[in-house]
Amino acid sequence: MSQKFHPDNYKKAAKAYQPKPNLLFNCSKAFIIGGLISVLGQGLIDFYTNVFDFTEKEAGNPAITTLILLSAILTGLGVYDKLGQFAGAGSAVPVTGFANSITSAALEHKSEGLVLGVATNMFKLAGSVIVFGVVSAYVVGMIRYLIQQWM
């Protein structure tokens, strides 16, 4: 066995032969898709403020709900996962990616039944987002409240 592929430095040696991710191309795809999803969100906010008389602050909720509905339907049709392969973080980072992770986990385990399959596995991927979101918001909220009282 040559020194190069010794188990100790195998990972390093093999790395030279792995395909390098095309950073610039991947980032441009993520930028364009992520930007377009945000523009769609902005369009929905404008739609809800103009047509349904929501204030600009309140319009965020129905707009995000609409995006989640669209994403769930596209996931059910198998379209969103194809988009995800193309766009990478561009489709994972927006809130539509959150809805996609819930819907696809639920769909994937459908064969195990509604309770043990769909409902139990729904938050398999999205759970971490909620857990870390709540824990960090709680800690930051406590600190902020303490500082406010103290000042």
Add this chain to the structure above:
Amino acid sequence: MDYVWAFLVGGGICVVGQLLFDLTKLTPAHVMSIFVVTGAVLDGFDLYDKLVQFAGAGALVPITSFGHSLLHGAMVQAEEHGFLGIAIGIFQMTSAGIASAILFGFLIAVFFKPKG
């Protein structure tokens, strides 16, 4: 102009995510968790609000806004009820998003067949 800033900021946040995917060994779940925590911490310094005012949906659509909304709801109730208010209000602003994601996810899982 709203749309241009929404595009640039929303796209920019996604590029940060893509860089984390490609340059580190973090899984998507790790990256999403980092983003949510970042959103909450930035909102703790009132920075995320400024980004929302500036970029609109460009800041509201990425998952970082989830952390920001959690903290916002918590602080609104904390003003009224003190420490207990943090727990009372934490899901106030994100309720619509989480409830609809659960509902639509469930309905799609019931009525669609898994692909691939």
